[in-house]
Amino acid sequence: MKMPASLRDCFFSFVTQTTTGLFTLICLLTLSPVNAAEQKPNQEQVHFFESKIRPLLIKHCYDCHGEDAQESGLRVDNFEGIVKGGKAGSLIVPGKPEQSLLITAVNYQSNDLQMPPEEKLSKQEIKDLSDWVKMGAPYPNADLSKLRAASDKGKYDLEKEREFWSFKPVRKPALPKVKNQEWVKNPIDQFVLHKLEAAGLQPASPADKRTLIRRTTFDLTGLPPTPEEIENFLNDTSPNAFEKVVDRLLASPHYGEHWGRHWLDVARYADSNGLDENIAYGTAWKYRDYVVNAFNKDKPYDVFLKEQLAGDLMEPAESVAQRNERLIATGFLSLGPKVLAEVDATKMEMDIIDEQINTIGVSMMGLTLGCARCHDHKFDPISAHDYYGLAGILKSTKIMEHYNKVARWYENPLATPEQLKEQAEWDQKIKVEEDKIAALVKSENERLQKEGGKDFKLPAKPEGSYAKEAQAELKNLRAEVASLKKARPEIPTALGAAEREITDVPIHIRGSHLTLGETVPRHVPVVLTPEPKTPFPQEQSGRLKFAEWLVNREHPLTSRVITNRVWRWHFGKGIVATTDNFGKLGAKPTNQPLLDWMAATLMDEGWSLKDLHRMILLSNTWQMSSEWNAKAAAVDPDNQLLWHADIRRLEAESIRDSMLAVSDGLDLTMGGSLMNVANRAFVFNHESKDGVTYDFNRRSLYLPVIRNHLFGMFMLFDYADASVLNGNRSSTTVAPQALFMLNSHLIENASQRMADQIQHETSLSPEQKIQKLFLKSFGRMPTEMEITKSLQFLEEVEQDFQTETSSSEERITRAWQVLCQSLLASSEFIYLR
Numbered sequence: 001m002k003m004p005a006s007l008r009d010c011f012f013s014f015v016t017q018t019t020t021g022l023f024t025l026i027c028l029l030t031l032s033p034v035n036a037a038e039q040k041p042n043q044e045q046v047h048f049f050e051s052k053i054r055p056l057l058i059k060h061c062y063d064c065h066g067e068d069a070q071e072s073g074l075r076v077d078n079f080e081g082i083v084k085g086g087k088a089g090s091l092i093v094p095g096k097p098e099q100s101l102l103i104t105a106v107n108y109q110s111n112d113l114q115m116p117p118e119e120k121l122s123k124q125e126i127k128d129l130s131d132w133v134k135m136g137a138p139y140p141n142a143d144l145s146k147l148r149a150a151s152d153k154g155k156y157d158l159e160k161e162r163e164f165w166s167f168k169p170v171r172k173p174a175l176p177k178v179k180n181q182e183w184v185k186n187p188i189d190q191f192v193l194h195k196l197e198a199a200g201l202q203p204a205s206p207a208d209k210r211t212l213i214r215r216t217t218f219d220l221t222g223l224p225p226t227p228e229e230i231e232n233f234l235n236d237t238s239p240n241a242f243e244k245v246v247d248r249l250l251a252s253p254h255y256g257e258h259w260g261r262h263w264l265d266v267a268r269y270a271d272s273n274g275l276d277e278n279i280a281y282g283t284a285w286k287y288r289d290y291v292v293n294a295f296n297k298d299k300p301y302d303v304f305l306k307e308q309l310a311g312d313l314m315e316p317a318e319s320v321a322q323r324n325e326r327l328i329a330t331g332f333l334s335l336g337p338k339v340l341a342e343v344d345a346t347k348m349e350m351d352i353i354d355e356q357i358n359t360i361g362v363s364m365m366g367l368t369l370g371c372a373r374c375h376d377h378k379f380d381p382i383s384a385h386d387y388y389g390l391a392g393i394l395k396s397t398k399i400m401e402h403y404n405k406v407a408r409w410y411e412n413p414l415a416t417p418e419q420l421k422e423q424a425e426w427d428q429k430i431k432v433e434e435d436k437i438a439a440l441v442k443s444e445n446e447r448l449q450k451e452g453g454k455d456f457k458l459p460a461k462p463e464g465s466y467a468k469e470a471q472a473e474l475k476n477l478r479a480e481v482a483s484l485k486k487a488r489p490e491i492p493t494a495l496g497a498a499e500r501e502i503t504d505v506p507i508h509i510r511g512s513h514l515t516l517g518e519t520v521p522r523h524v525p526v527v528l529t530p531e532p533k534t535p536f537p538q539e540q541s542g543r544l545k546f547a548e549w550l551v552n553r554e555h556p557l558t559s560r561v562i563t564n565r566v567w568r569w570h571f572g573k574g575i576v577a578t579t580d581n582f583g584k585l586g587a588k589p590t591n592q593p594l595l596d597w598m599a600a601t602l603m604d605e606g607w608s609l610k611d612l613h614r615m616i617l618l619s620n621t622w623q624m625s626s627e628w629n630a631k632a633a634a635v636d637p638d639n640q641l642l643w644h645a646d647i648r649r650l651e652a653e654s655i656r657d658s659m660l661a662v663s664d665g666l667d668l669t670m671g672g673s674l675m676n677v678a679n680r681a682f683v684f685n686h687e688s689k690d691g692v693t694y695d696f697n698r699r700s701l702y703l704p705v706i707r708n709h710l711f712g713m714f715m716l717f718d719y720a721d722a723s724v725l726n727g728n729r730s731s732t733t734v735a736p737q738a739l740f741m742l743n744s745h746l747i748e749n750a751s752q753r754m755a756d757q758i759q760h761e762t763s764l765s766p767e768q769k770i771q772k773l774f775l776k777s778f779g780r781m782p783t784e785m786e787i788t789k790s791l792q793f794l795e796e797v798e799q800d801f802q803t804e805t806s807s808s809e810e811r812i813t814r815a816w817q818v819l820c821q822s823l824l825a826s827s828e829f830i831y832l833r
Contacts (some may be wrong), residue, residue, distance in 0.1 A: 039137030044794050049138055060116050079142040093518050094137045096418040097130040100508060105517045113515070160379040165592060169529065171594040172600035188619040193593035195641050201632045205831070206390070207625040209234055212243060213777040215832050216617060216647075217569060218291040220249040222258035222654045222699075223661055227775045242565040242612055248616045250610050253670060256296030257701050259609075259776060261653060263291050264568050265729065266580075267308075267332055267365040271675055272683050274337040274707025278812040282679020286494040287331035288701070300607040301562055305364060307334035309550070310543035312412070320416050330496035333408055334399050337707055337723050345403035353394045354511075357387065363725055364550060366582030369525070376509035380583040382529040384507050390522035391505040396522070396541035398500040408680070411493035416566045419491060426488045433481045436473060441828035444470050473740050475742055495749045517633035524549055528556060551607075551698035557582055559599035559607075564589075565727055566612055567598075570622065572731075579727040590640045626833045636778045643703040649731045651831050652717035654698035659824055660697055662776045663750040663758065667697045675704050683709070716740055741825035751821035755813055758820075766791060769816075778822045794819055 040048070055078055063069065066077040078093070085091055091102040106126050107114040109133065121129075132138070133405040161167065175187055176194035183203065196203060207811045225233075234246055249255060269288060272278050294304050306314060311326030336355040342348035357369030371377045372387035402407040407699055415423070445468045449456060463471065492557050507517035522536040524546060536542035550558050556804070561582060563598030568574035575595045577587040589595050598612065605611050616622055622647045632643040639646055650658065660666035672698055683706055684690055692704045696709050703711055707722050716737055720726045741747055754776075758769045770790045774782040782790070797815040804810055823829060 011583050015232040030034060041136075041140065041142070044136035046140050046346060048135070049132065049140065053132050055560075056121075056128065060121070064128070079139045082137070082139070083454070092137045095134060096518075097133040098382070099517050099519070100133050101509065101515075101517070103130055103133060104509065109515055111687055113510075114177075115492055116800075123532055127521045136431070156381040156383070156527065158381065158527055160765055161279060162529065164584065165762075166560065166586075167381075167556050168602070169556050170559055170599045170745050172597055172604075175597075176612070183620055185620045186410065186618060187592065187597060188616060188621050191591055191597065192619075192642050195591055196643055198456060199635055201629075201635060201641060201643050203620065203642075204624045204627045204629065206623050207645065210780050211625065211833050212623060216242075216516060216648065218832055219617075220258065220569055220613070220656060221252055221253055221254035222261070222651070222657060223666075224658050224776075225779055227772075227779075230775070230779055241629045242623070243618060246614055253296055254668075256292040256294075256653075257571070257670070257699055260288070260292035260294045261701050261784045262565070265720040266727045267291070267566070268336055268359060268722055269704045270335065270337075270707045270724045272412075272706045273340060273409075273722055275339045276342075277340045277341060277724075278683040278706070278708060279406070280675060280677040280683055281335070281495060282413060282673070282675060282680050282681070283494045284331065284335060285671075285673040285675070285702075286328045287335065287496075289326045290325060290331075292671070295326075295587050298608055301602070301609055302558075302607045304607075305551055305558070306547040309360070309547040312496070313540060318731070324414045327496050328494045329415060330412070330498075331395065334467070334495045338407070338409070340407040341405050341803075342403075343405070346406075347393070348407060349400070350508065350511075350513050350545060352393075352399060353391050356394050357390050357397075359725055359738055360390075362580045363727070364561065365557040365575075366478065366508050366564075366580060366586070367525075368555065368581060368583060375509070377583075381394040384526050385520055385596050386523070386525040386808070388505045388507050388520040390525075392503060392520065392522035393542040393546055395505050395537070396500060396502045397543060398498040410498065411497055412496040413493055414496060415491040419489065422489055423491060426484065429479060430484045430488070433477055433484065437477045437481070439769060440470060440474060440477070491660070496600070497543075502538060502541060529554060553603055560595060562609075563599040563602055563612065564595060566609065567616070567730065568594075570613075570616055572646050574728070577728075580725070648832050649728065652714050652719045655717055655830050656700045656713060658829070659746060659750040662824070665697050665750060665753050665754040665819075666699070669698060673701070674698060674702050713740065713746065736826075741821075747821055747824055751817050751824055754820040754824075755817035759813055766794070770807075770819075773820060773823060777826075778828050790819060793822070798832070 001160055004354055061076050064071045065074045065077075070086075071083075071500060072086040073077070073088030074091075075084075082091060091100065093099040097103040103126075105113050106121050106129060108114045108120055175190050178184060178193045179192055179197055180193060181201075183193060193203065206212075210230060213225050213467050215224065217229070218282070223481075231243075233241060236244070240243075249486050267287075267799055269284065269291075271281050271284050273281060306327035307326050309330070309332070312327040316324060317323035317326060333356055336352070336359060338352055338355075341346060342351070354370055356371050357373075358368070363365045369375070369387060369390065371380075372382045372384050376383045381624065389502030398410050401410045401602060407498075431740040441463075444457060448462060448465055448468075449458060449790055459465070459513060463474065466474070504519050504521050506519040507513040509517050522542045549555065554808075560576075561579075564574045564582075565579055566574045568579050574591045575591055576582060578585075581587075598615070601615070602608070602612055622645075624642075626645040626647050629643060633775075636643060655668060676693055677691055690706065690709050692702050692706055692709075696703065700714075703714075705711075710719060712723070718732055720729060754773065758773060761769060761772070763770065767787050769779055770787050774780060794812075794815045797818045798811045801814050805814075
C-alpha cells in the first residue's frame with residue numbers, strides 16, 4: 001500500500017515502537033477456511049482473483065509489501081506471504097471479512113490503521129476485497145488448508161515454555177541435609193539453614209521473649225501486646241509457651257481483621273468506584289467483612305477463591321446465610337475502579353473485563369494477563385487468544401445493570417425468606433390502598449360521564465371536577481400510599497456477580513472493540529497445566545470451571561503465589577521478591593525448594609492458612625533476633641538468606657491502631673460500615689468537597705477507602721493504592737511523616753489521653769509512671785538512663801510552659817503529654833525488631 005517514503009518511514013517507526021510492526025496494530029487474527037472440503041479454488045474463483053484482486057494488490061500494496069520491501073515482515077505478492085502474514089499473523093479470516101485485518105484496514109474502521117493511508121479505496125474495490133475474503137480467499141493453485149489459526153496454536157513452544165520454574169507443577173522436594181541439625185525445629189529451618197551453611201553463615205541468636213511476643217502479636221493481629229499478655233508469656237516457662245501465644249493470636253478475631261486487610265490489598269478493595277464519577281460502593285463493606293470472617297474461620301484457601309470467582313454457581317448452599325456469604329464473595333469481581341460516564345458502552349464493558357482479568361491474573365496466579373489485551377504478551381507465553389478466552393468467561397458474567405450514563409453496577413439480593421414474606425405483606429398493603437384509589441377514580445369518572453351526557457368528553461385531568469369529598473379522600477389515600485412506600489422494608493443487597501447470556505468473545509485487534517478478529521472459545525491459558533479436557537459449558541459462564549482449574553492440585557501457580565504472599569506478609573519480603581509477578585520479568589525465588597515445600601504442604605493439609613502461619617511462626621527462622629553480623633552482611637547484604645530478622649516499619653493501619661490502643665482509645669467493635677454517604681450516591685458534592693468523615697476510633701480497617709481521595713494518614717504511610725492491586729507495599733521514610741507525628745490530631749489526642757490517665761495514677765511515683773508508659777508503648781521496661789532522661793525532659797518541658805500558663809497542674813499535665821507524644825513518635829514505637 002503505497003505512501004510517500006518520509007510519511008511511510010515515520011508511520012512504521014511509530015508502529016514499530018508501539019507494537020511490533022504494522023499489522024501488530026490489529027494483532028492476533030486467526031484463520032479457518034469456510035469449508036474444509038474446498039481445499040482448491042474453482043475456475044470461477046481464480047478468475048475473480050486474477051481480474052479483481054491481484055490488480056488491486058499490485059496497485060496499492062506491492063510497493064511496501066512485495067518482493068523488494070516487506071514492511072513489518074508482511075508480503076502479499078504470493079500466497080505464502082499472505083498465509084504467513086506479518087509480525088502479527090495473517091491478514092485474513094477466510095469467510096469472515098468482518099473479522100479480517102485486511103478489511104478492517106481498507107474500511108478505515110480504526111483511526112490507528114487506515115490503508116492505503118493516502119486515500120481510501122473506492123467502494124467497489126472494498127466490496128471486491130470483502131467478497132474475495134467471504135468466498136474463502138481463493139488463490140490460484142493454492143492449498144487453502146494452509147490458512148490456519150496463527151495466534152494460539154504454534155505461537156509458542158509450549159513444552160519449552162513449561163520448563164520455566166513457575167510453570168512446572170508443584171512437587172514437594174526432599175529435605176536438604178544440614179550440619180547443625182540441633183537448630184532445626186521444623187522443615188522451614190532445614191531449607192533456610194542449608195542455604196546459610198552453603199554460604200558459610202550461621203543464623204542469628206533467638207530473639208528475647210519481649211521482642212518475640214511484640215513482633216508476633218503485631219504480625220498476626222496488627223495490634224501491640226498488652227502488658228498483661230507480655231507478663232503472662234514471660235512467666236510461662238513451659239516448652240510450648242510460645243506455641244500457646246501463637247494459637248491464642250490465631251484464635252483472636254483481630255487476626256482476621258489484620259490478615260483480611262492483606263488480602264484486601266490484592267482485591268483492590270475500596271468504598272467508591274473512583275475515576276470519573278466517584279460514587280459510593282455503599283455495600284462493599286459486606287465483602288470486606290466476608291474476607292475478615294473467612295480468615296478468622298480459616299476457610300480453606302481453595303474454597304475462598306472459588307467463592308469469590310463463582311460463589312453463585314457452587315453446589316446448593318446449606319443455608320440462606322451460606323448462600324448470601326457466597327453471593328457477597330463475588331463482590332471481588334465488581335470491586336474495581338470503573339469509568340461510569342464512558343460514552344462508549346462497549347468500551348466500558350471491555351475495560352471492566354480487562355480490569356477483572358488483570359486482577360485475577362495478578363492476585364491469584366501472579367501473572368500479568370492484562371498485557372495480552374492488545375497483543376501477545378511480550379515476555380510470558382500468554383497470547384491474545386488466551387486473553388480473549390478468559391474475556392468470554394467474564395463477558396458471560398453480569399457485573400453491571402446497565403452501561404448508560406451514569407452506568408449502574410449490579411448488586412445481588414440477599415433476602416431471607418422472612419424478609420421476602422415481610423416485603424410481600426407490605427406490597428399487599430400498598431396494593432390495597434392503590435386499588436381504593438383506582439376504584440374511586442373510576443367511580444368519579446363514570447359519574448362525570450353520566451352527568452355530561454352522550455357527547456361528553458372526559459377532560460385530560462378530570463380530578464378538578466370530582467366531588468370535594470372524593471378529592472379529599474384521594475389526597476388522603478395517596479398520602480397513605482406514599483407513607484407505606486417510604487416505610488416499605490428494603491431487601492439487603494451486595495455488589496457481586498451473576499450469570500448472563502453466555503458468549504464467546506472475538507479477539508479485539510489492538511485491544512479495540514471497533515476492530516474484531518476471530519471469535520475465541522472460552523478457555524484457560526494453554527501454557528498452564530492441567531488444561532481442561534472438555535469445552536467450557538454452554539449453559540454457564542465458565543467461572544466455576546475456571547475456579548476449579550485454578551485450585552487444581554496440578555496448577556503450578558496458585559499455591560506458590562499465596563504461600564509467597566503469606567511469607568512476604570510475615571517477613572517483609574517474599575521468597576519471590578515480586579509478589580505480584582511470577583512471570584519471566586519477575587524475580588527468581590531465593591529459595592525455591594522452600595517455597596515449593598510449603599506450597600505442597602499447604603495443599604496437602606487442606607489449604608489451611610492458619611496451619612501455614614503456625615508452621616512459619618514456630619520455626620527458628622521466625623524466632624531469630626535482628627542482631628547484626630558484619631560477616632553475614634558482607635556476604636548477603638540484602639539478607640536474602642535470612643541470617644537474621646529484618647527490622648520492619650509498621651503498616652499505616654497498625655501505626656494508627658497502636659496509638660489508639662496504647663492510649664485506651666481504640667474501639668474494637670467489629671464489622672459494619674462507617675460510610676456516611678448513601679449507596680450509589682456521589683462521594684463529592686458539586687464543589688468537589690469530600691463528604692466522607694474519618695473521625696472514628698474504630699480500627700483502621702473499617703475507615704472508608706475512597707479512590708482518588710484516600711484518608712491523609714494512609715497516604716503518608718504507604719497505604720495500598722485502591723485503584724490497582726498491590727501485594728507488596730513499600731515502606732518509605734519522608735519528612736511529612738515526621739511532621740504528622742508532631743502535629744496531627746491523632747497523636748495529639750492519643751498522647752493527651754495517655755497523659756491524663758497516667759496523671760490519675762496518683763499512687764505511682766514519676767519513675768513508676770515512666771515505666772508504665774514504656775511498657776505500654778514498647779512492650780519493655782525503660783533502662784535507668786531512660787528514666788533519668790525522661791525525668792529531666794519532663795522538668796525542662798514544664799519550665800518551657802511557664803510563659804503559657806500559671807497553673808502548675810496544667811504545666812505538669814502538658815509536660816507528660818509531650819513525653820507521651822515523644823514515645824508515640826519514636827522509631828521504636830513504629831518499627832518492629
